[in-house]
Amino acid sequence: MKDQKSHLLEKFLFGFLNFLSDHVLAIALLLAFGFVFLQIFKRESHHKNAKKLLDKAIKSGTNEPMTLHPEVEESMCVGCGACTTVCPEGDILRMINHKAVLVGPAKCVGHGECERACPMGAIKLVFGTKTRGMDIPRLTKNYETNVKGLYIAGELGGMGLIRNAIKQGILAAEDALKNLADAGNKKTDCDLLIIGAGPAGLAASLAAIAAKKSYLTIEQGGFGGTVYNFPRQKVVMSHPFDLPLIGTKKFVSNKVSKEELLDYWNSVRSKTGMKIKEQTRFENLEAVDGIFKVKTNAGEFTAKKVILGIGVRGSPRKLGVPGEDTPKVTYNLIDPEQYQNKGVIVVGGGNAGVEAAQMLGEKRWNNRVHLLVRSQTFDRCNEDNIKRITDMASKNLVTILYNSSIQEIKPDMVTVKTADSVLELPNDFVFVFAGAEMPHKFLMSLGVQIEKKFGEGLG
Ligand SMILES: Cc1cc2nc3c(=O)[nH]c(=O)nc-3n(C[C@H](O)[C@H](O)[C@H](O)COP(=O)(O)OP(=O)(O)OC[C@H]3O[C@@H](n4cnc5c(N)ncnc54)[C@H](O)[C@@H]3O)c2cc1C
Incomplete structure (x- = not known):
């Protein structure tokens, strides 16, 4: 019986192999067509x-x-x-x-x-x-403005992201320090004055240390820039970047928490002995005889070259609605844990707004979160964030109101207009993430030209 079975199996395999060898071309063609058809x-x-x-x-x-x-x-x-x-x-x-x-x-x-x-x-x-057209400061490819010796690096120049700010800070500092002779032999407090200690200012400071030139970095708040004000444990996305004296830094999956990123920058700061004069606010500057006189709340400093790396977060875009000037309205979120069992409205369908709504909508905080999106889709937000927020909405952790805007903010209520109705939502806090106003007027007061770009790159 067993012999008969194996004989049959042998016969079948033999027949099958014979069939394959007789029709090999036809089968290959069939597979190839199938593959091409699938691709098309x-x-x-x-x-x-x-x-x-x-x-x-x-x-x-x-x-x-x-x-x-x-x-x-x-x-x-x-x-x-x-x-x-x-x-x-x-x-x-x-x-x-x-x-x-x-x-x-x-x-x-x-x-x-x-x-x-x-x-x-x-x-x-x-x-x-x-x-x-889009208004941005006129810059050369090394980020120098039309005011000779004055540079703009980072988000203030019109381009976001930490990695871009770092790259621009380095390019600006290297160019500035290469051309110190422009300022003649005049004595100054430092060769290069860097304003702002965010990623652009940090990178520019490292470039100055690497070039062994004298520099002074001033910062109105604390070291870290906008990242310092990110929500606790925010996942920061950043592709690898190169730092002078340090080399390339790469994070696993290009993601890192806010705290880890700040720890890393602090370690760079102490390793290189970077000096930053914190709590020093830049107020104004003037170019006199080839050097700069820079006014701050801590006195005046002179420098041969200046880099402005002050970002754009100093002037968040406002909604311009009645009641906005009350303490319950804020323009960033640092500690989501502070808000529990509250009625919360988050305005903004970009990444910042959507991430804030995700954090405030976590089940453990028991908030009632409404996310107001101006258009009918999330057109300014990445796919991961869209997936996460729509998932939360399907679990009733967040209510998304598309085509909506705030009409009025009252002490315990907010009036919201949607495409087909006006809603009165009980409310304790409003978080606005509507982007930032570029401080162009201020830049113009320093002599920096603002130009309209019609489909052109920087510089
Ligand atoms: C909510 C949110 C999430 C983000 N997520 C990411 C992300 O995941 N990945 C990413 O790559 N980018 C992200 N970004 C963008 C990124 O934070 C910025 O592009 C980057 O920080 C810009 O760096 P900067 O050095 O140009 O300016 P900033 O980081 O804004 O630093 C400017 C510094 O200048 C100081 N300053 C301002 N005015 C003065 C003054 N008058 N005198 C002295 N100092 C002054 C400020 O206090 C600040 O410390 C995010 C931004 C936001 C708002």
């Missing part, structure tokens, strides 16, 4: 989805980017799609008809991964479009 099908459905995203952006008016975004030179795009898979913010570029197309420009924060991934050099990051 996948590509077509990818294009269809991308087209849907583009239509959605056109409908919501977010297809015309007002700020920083990637611009694709269509004639140079070979349709490889490399740029569509690298952006940490998600769907900004997608393939439509074999060309990279902007489908979510408002989400761009300036990582520049698409620019680096394009093998043809067909992508560059630009400010504004041909028809819609």
